[in-house]
Amino acid sequence: MKSKNKLAIHGGIPVRSSYLPYGRQWIDDEDIKAVVEVLKSDYLTTGPIISQFEIEIAAYVGAKYAVAFSNGTAALHGSCFAAGLNEGDEVITTPMTFAASANCIIYQGAKPIFADIEPNTYNISPQSIQSLITPKTKAIIPVDFTGQPADLNDIQILANKYDLIVIEDAAHALGSLYKGRKIGSISDMTMFSFHPVKHITTGEGGVITTNNKRYYEKLIQFRSHGITRDQGKLIENHGPWYYEMQFLGFNYRLSDIQAALGISQLKKLNKFVQRRRLIAEMYNKAFKGISEITVPYQTEDSNSSWHLYIIRLNLNKLSAGRKEIFEALLKENIGVNVHYIPVHKLPYYKQIGYEQDLCPNAEKLYEETITIPLFPSMTEQDVHDVITAVKKVINHYSIEG
Numbered sequence: 001m002k003s004k005n006k007l008a009i010h011g012g013i014p015v016r017s018s019y020l021p022y023g024r025q026w027i028d029d030e031d032i033k034a035v036v037e038v039l040k041s042d043y044l045t046t047g048p049i050i051s052q053f054e055i056e057i058a059a060y061v062g063a064k065y066a067v068a069f070s071n072g073t074a075a076l077h078g079s080c081f082a083a084g085l086n087e088g089d090e091v092i093t094t095p096m097t098f099a100a101s102a103n104c105i106i107y108q109g110a111k112p113i114f115a116d117i118e119p120n121t122y123n124i125s126p127q128s129i130q131s132l133i134t135p136k137t138k139a140i141i142p143v144d145f146t147g148q149p150a151d152l153n154d155i156q157i158l159a160n161k162y163d164l165i166v167i168e169d170a171a172h173a174l175g176s177l178y179k180g181r182k183i184g185s186i187s188d189m190t191m192f193s194f195h196p197v198k199h200i201t202t203g204e205g206g207v208i209t210t211n212n213k214r215y216y217e218k219l220i221q222f223r224s225h226g227i228t229r230d231q232g233k234l235i236e237n238h239g240p241w242y243y244e245m246q247f248l249g250f251n252y253r254l255s256d257i258q259a260a261l262g263i264s265q266l267k268k269l270n271k272f273v274q275r276r277r278l279i280a281e282m283y284n285k286a287f288k289g290i291s292e293i294t295v296p297y298q299t300e301d302s303n304s305s306w307h308l309y310i311i312r313l314n315l316n317k318l319s320a321g322r323k324e325i326f327e328a329l330l331k332e333n334i335g336v337n338v339h340y341i342p343v344h345k346l347p348y349y350k351q352i353g354y355e356q357d358l359c360p361n362a363e364k365l366y367e368e369t370i371t372i373p374l375f376p377s378m379t380e381q382d383v384h385d386v387i388t389a390v391k392k393v394i395n396h397y398s399i400e401g
């Protein structure tokens, strides 16, 4: 009994004998078959499968258009271009995100402005956004943190009032609902990522969904060097071979090989989301009574697809800091992570002049948060192992216990 309670970090037996990652893909034989079929076909890239994938993604989220990109970051870059962002413009975003949500603003020569997060949902605070709006503000990039939609209603009210474009970073929120509506059809443009830890994967990949035809056309052209062959758009026409590069775009295309994987994965998305919700529910139930940790607060308006499950440590009830608890969980073979180091705290952002104490709520969350494993192919045993390890470690460091 004694050795079972002894933490692995102190030489005890780990809860698991094998390492459980915090997230991973779920690829089955159907997925593999879909990819192999494309490998045997005429087009490996820029063929018919890309458009099919785009049509299916758009239909799934209820948007008119979807434009696939080589990754989510490229898709965000495309959306900042389509929004017309330029030098001198400011864009308000959250620091509690992956760097790409802010980097895409800098790619266009514009300036990210970091608004603080809500202390309960950890999503960008509309009040903080409002306080940062200036005549230079052109857009808002909210992030649906962990899968819980940002306060899109209040954000849209601000966008309407100040004539701002909303680009939603929904890398965490494929399959999430906001006020009963699927994420992907609400904001001016919405980005999803198909990185292997996200809800569905294409290896690398991303997409922008939109209801706006003008954005759609710009995005299509941007991801392919700024080139068009569209007769209606050509300024000149030298003959059937003729195309025009009308602005500086990039090669940000997704391949048909990847799109085939995407189409096959999309068929399983509802099942994946259902599993994620079930596991989150198991965690909520298991941790509800533990006063040393706070489980994720969910608003009435949101139905999260649970990309991440984060626990927040109530450090005044613990004899160890986040780092020690993190390391202890890792030694129990639980793949923990931290989402996120606030973007303005990253050395590059520090170098370009961002103050380090800009967003107290985000900075405080960063000190207290740990991400625990959550992915659809986790077994019941995996989930129980995580719960056992969290309880074991928290119990050990609890001041009361």
Ligand SMILES: *Cc1c(COP(=O)(O)O)cnc(C)c1O
Pocket: 071, 072, 073, 074, 097, 098, 100, 101, 143, 169, 171, 172, 193, 194, 195, 204, 205, 206
């Ligand atoms: C994953 C992610 C991205 C970037 O997506 P990639 O496909 O990896 O480029 C952007 N924002 C957030 C919040 C993400 O989680």
